[in-house]
Amino acid sequence: MGSAQREADLARLIEGVARGERAALQALYDATAPKLLGIILRILKDRAAAEDTLQEVFVRIWQRSGSYDPLAGAPLPWLIAIARHRAIDRLRQDRSARLTQAEDGWFERLADTSDGEADLARRDALAQCLDQVAMPQRDCLVLAYCEGWSREELATRFDRPVNTIKTWLRRGLLSLRTCLETP
Structure with missing residues (x-):
């Protein structure tokens, strides 16, 4: 599958999530979770924390999918930004490790x-x-x-x-x- 097709598929899935389609969320998770987990893991360096954060990322995607604008940018960078920001927030909130x-x-x-x-x-x-x-x-x-x-x-x-x-x-x-x- 080409990059443009993959981006179009992800955009369609995000639109489905915005309509409240759980199957679209599951398909989006299946398509992007490994990549997003890798990004989160590089930031947090703790697999359990990274997996928890990944779940938080998908809750945030569920809540904010209606704000995604395909004309503003490709879907994968949008998803990566959510994951990265959430991981950094998690790192900063973990005061006990500071x-x-x-x-x-x-x-x-x-x-x-x-x-x-x-x-x-x-x-x-x-x-x-x-x-x-x-x-x-x-x-x-x-x-x-x-x-x-x-x-x-x-x-x-x-x-x-x-x-x-x-x-x-x-x-x-x-x-x-x-x-x-x-x-």
């Missing part, structure tokens, strides 16, 4: 016990380089890139303007890059 400034051991949680020796050496190098980054920038980097915090959330957390947070993140990443590229 770091606090005083918490130790955050770096060890990132390590995979199946890492090879080379991966562990790279992880150790990253840990050493992170130790050289100034404290507010370091915390911002960890919260943003390991825990999924937004710039706005970081601005609230550190009581700084969003532009300051952007600068801290940029400078922190530059510092890390310089350190990691030094032999």
